[in-house]
Amino acid sequence: MSFSELGLRAELLNAIEAQGYTTPTPIQLKAIPAVLAGNDLLASAQTGTGKTAGFTLPMLQRLANGPRPAPRSVRALVLTPTRELAAQVGDSVRDYGKQLPLKSHVIFGGVGQQPQVDAIRKGLDILVATPGRLLDLQQQGHVSLANVEILVLDEADRMLDMGFIHDIRKLLALLPATRQNLLFSATFSNEIQALANRLLDNPTMIEVARRNTTAETVDQAVYYVDREKKRDLLAHLIKEQQWYQVLVFTRTKHGANRLAEHLEKQGISAMAIHGNKSQSARTRALGAFKAGKLQALVATDIAARGLDIDELPQVVNFELPNVAEDYVHRIGRTGRAGSDGQAISLVCVDEHGLLNGIERLIKRDLVKHIAPGFEPDPNAKPEPIENGRNKRGGGRGRGSQNAGNRGQRQGKGAGDGQQRPPRRRSQKRQQA
Structure with missing residues (x-):
């Protein structure tokens, strides 16, 4: 199957071709149609499988015909655990979306915040961020998350490992109750499944490789x-x-x-x-x-x-x-x-x-x-x-x-190892 058969628009197909790709990877074949349909997604795949394009491409398409972002607001939020991964995702958003009238930016710690504040001031279609810097800017009043339509948690297992669960909870509380949620993780640990139960609504589940397998290559x-x-x-x-x-x-x-x-x-x-x-x-x-x-x-x-x-x-x-x-x-x-x-x-x-x-x-x-x-x-x-x-x-x-x-390693304070009774959609997201 080709990318054109996945329902992607011409601008994205041109960008894919410019990157030298011709055939979707297995996770792209499964994730792109699910995200385009507006479904929540829980996806596990080994690194190097093309998962970044798996959510970037359909996210760009879903945002392309939407309203312009309000000042200091964000329409799609991608959270990553590290600066390097944030930069990598930001590059994918820029490369694939270069023919679309969408504004994006990457923010993380370790560098001055003023250029980031300036970029957010007029509003962004897509913000790629590490949790700590995003919370800092939100608490200073530089960014609003009240209008987020799509939330992506990339490398969610690593974010739990690194102790970001408390920051993630604070950020989730700032998001609107109704939105599309995409959770990507290299593995489906018990903690990830517990987080997914709280965050996702009837998600499409994708597991490209058997849990914890290593590549045959x-x-x-x-x-x-x-x-x-x-x-x-x-x-x-x-x-x-x-x-x-x-x-x-x-x-x-x-x-x-x-x-x-x-x-x-x-x-x-x-x-x-x-x-x-x-x-x-x-x-x-x-x-x-x-x-x-x-x-x-x-x-x-x-x-x-x-x-x-x-x-x-x-x-x-x-x-x-x-x-x-x-x-x-x-x-x-x-x-x-x-x-x-x-x-x-x-x-x-x-x-x-x-x-x-x-x-x-x-x-x-x-x-x-x-x-x-x-x-x-x-x-x-x-x-x-x-x-x-x-x-x-x-x-x-x-x-x-x-x-x-991982639950033992990060301690009971992480709080996401407990199964909870199902809630209605709005309750789940407001209390996540």
Whole structure:
């Protein structure tokens, strides 16, 4: 099926063609007609499946013939967990909507707010925002959400992970009771399903891939190594296998900095991105990496969420994540849109429990290697693991016991693990 058969208008079809796309992805085939029909949507798909266009295209079409936005008001609101993902969505809105008379803007923290205030002042058809900055501007009276027709929660699972649930609740209370809601998540965790029950009205459900599956196009392997030899092993693999573009994940900001410095000393061009880096530094590092001027980009999970890098060949888990589902998110950066990719995990004795939890989650055993000269000490004892977000240990299997249980990780304060009796449409949205 072609995009023209999905009922999209000529201006959007021209923009799609200009981007070089000819055939809709599976999630686009399912999501575009549902959104055009005005349905609420609950969609799960792996990264790299084209979900951004899956909601951007029909959203643009639905807004195209509507009224002009009132001053300081917004007709469609897209919430994302990170600055990078907000920028990526904003680019899609601009690229696909360039032939339509719609105004859009992206706002996030870490940069001055005045240009954002100026952009909102005359009203916007589409606002892409991170929750914190949007709340700040709303509380200062710079933006009204009373006229929102379409709400999109993108990467909703990550927003819950990052503790945005309270901000999201505050924002939902500012929205009109009647609107279209689109919720996108990489996984359908219990917390996401609970949020959907409160937010969505008779939604169309889309699950492109089986829950917590990893792409078949990604070659996954493990290298066993002692913790103190990991940095040298990574440098060795990059040089020996001639990796020219590798995204490396660490647990902590400090660990990302140290690893990037170590790689530089080994003659490998590398930079780190994480929450403590300024937005300009993060943008500069990502730009250099995409342009091929940087061999290794070292990132924490939060900073790497939403990175859109075409045909990224290698992802390395320098440290395994404490939550098994994050492994799926990480390696989803490679093997995208049918391209081949490679995901390597460097695993020390501390992480054997985490590895077991990951293999149970993805329902497959990963190929194990030991690199000559980097053989692990068979008598090494595991030490507790610190997580960059919550300092919870996981080295002796605790991480695997809690793998996928985000409710425990974010604590009872999140409040979205409780099932609630069904309400009428207006009540549900007013109280969400």
